[in-house]
Amino acid sequence: MVRRALIIVIVSRRQCILGLLLLLAIIMTTAGSLAFLPVMGTNPLAGKVIAVDPGHGGIDGGSSHGSLREKNVTLTLSRILAKELQSQGATVVLTRNSDTDLFDGISVEREISISKEEYLQDRQAGRKTHSLDRAVAQGTRIPPPYRLGLRTRLIIASQHQADLLISIHTNKYRSPSARGSATLHQINSPASKRLAQAIQTHLGTLVPGRAQPDVIPDDFFLLRRSPIPAVIVEVGFISNARDREFMLSAEGAEAIAKAITKGLRDYFGNGLRQRLSVLFSSLPNLFAPPSVLVLGKP
Numbered sequence: 109m110v111r112r113a114l115i116i117v118i119v120s121r122r123q124c125i126l127g128l129l130l131l132l133a134i135i136m137t138t139a140g141s142l143a144f145l146p147v148m149g150t151n152p153l154a155g156k157v158i159a160v161d162p163g164h165g166g167i168d169g170g171s172s173h174g175s176l177r178e179k180n181v182t183l184t185l186s187r188i189l190a191k192e193l194q195s196q197g198a199t200v201v202l203t204r205n206s207d208t209d210l211f212d213g214i215s216v217e218r219e220i221s222i223s224k225e226e227y228l229q230d231r232q233a234g235r236k237t238h239s240l241d242r243a244v245a246q247g248t249r250i251p252p253p254y255r256l257g258l259r260t261r262l263i264i265a266s267q268h269q270a271d272l273l274i275s276i277h278t279n280k281y282r283s284p285s286a287r288g289s290a291t292l293h294q295i296n297s298p299a300s301k302r303l304a305q306a307i308q309t310h311l312g313t314l315v316p317g318r319a320q321p322d323v324i325p326d327d328f329f330l331l332r333r334s335p336i337p338a339v340i341v342e343v344g345f346i347s348n349a350r351d352r353e354f355m356l357s358a359e360g361a362e363a364i365a366k367a368i369t370k371g372l373r374d375y376f377g378n379g380l381r382q383r384l385s386v387l388f389s390s391l392p393n394l395f396a397p398p399s400v401l402v403l404g405k406p
């Protein structure tokens with residue numbers, strides 16, 4: 109019994125040292141990946157580049173209610189969101205800051221050439237191809253002007269090396285009672301889905317009402333072709349009086365900007381928390397009771 113107790117102490121001490129060495133090794137190996145992440149307590153948005161895209165613009169008014177045009181609502185909301193994100197330390201790129209459709213941001217020839225490349229990549233990767241992408245790539249359809257405008261938005265985001273693309277829109281439905289926010293995410297991007305969930309956690313509470321789910325996968329051009337995590341935020345229904353009044357009011361717009369910003373903070377913050385939880389989840393094993401080890405020894 110005495111010998112066994114002694115062995116336990118020795119093994120415990122050895123295990124402790126082993127544990128500490130392993131912990132040190134883990135910290136050293138993860139230090140590289142943690143180094144570029146925000147330090148605990150600092151702002152997770154600091155140093156991030158966010159592309160904010162006010163939906164529609166110019167001859168593309170988007171949805172409407174009376175004389176109210178979606179393109180104007182999205183521009184106002186996007187400017188306020190940009191300010192809020194900047195105040196939190198992010199660098200913001202607005203894809204447009206005036207009433208423009210961005211249709212002339214890229215030539216038809218260039219769009220056909222990019223579409224060909226993408227179509228080829230889709231086929232090589234065995235991905236399902238979109239009918240319009242296929243038609244443009246094969247030369248049976250000229251890319252429609254709105255596609256040039258959307259491509260321009262993607263190019264602007266990529267030129268500024270944006271980390272995320274947030275496209276701001278308003279919804280519309282024939283029934284004026286339909287209301288509430290929803291965020292659309294890229295179909296095969298877990299990061300985009302996590303971003304949409306993070307945004308809706310806050311925006312869904314602020315602008316509620318839509319039937320669940322309010323986080324929806326979609327393959328709209330912007331989502332389908334964005335190389336960085338992208339979401340389309342449908343802030344509320346332009347066809348619903350309560351949503352409309354809220355979006356158009358200064359307090360409402362401010363609250364919406366804050367809710368989306370909180371979502372982005374959570375999105376980047378969670379990345380750090382996930383890494384730290386991986387690090388700390390290994391600790392209980394290192395300091396586990398040594399009984400099994402002792403009994404297993406001859």
Ligand SMILES: [Zn+2]
Pocket residue numbers: 163164170171178277278
């Ligand atoms: Zn829209």
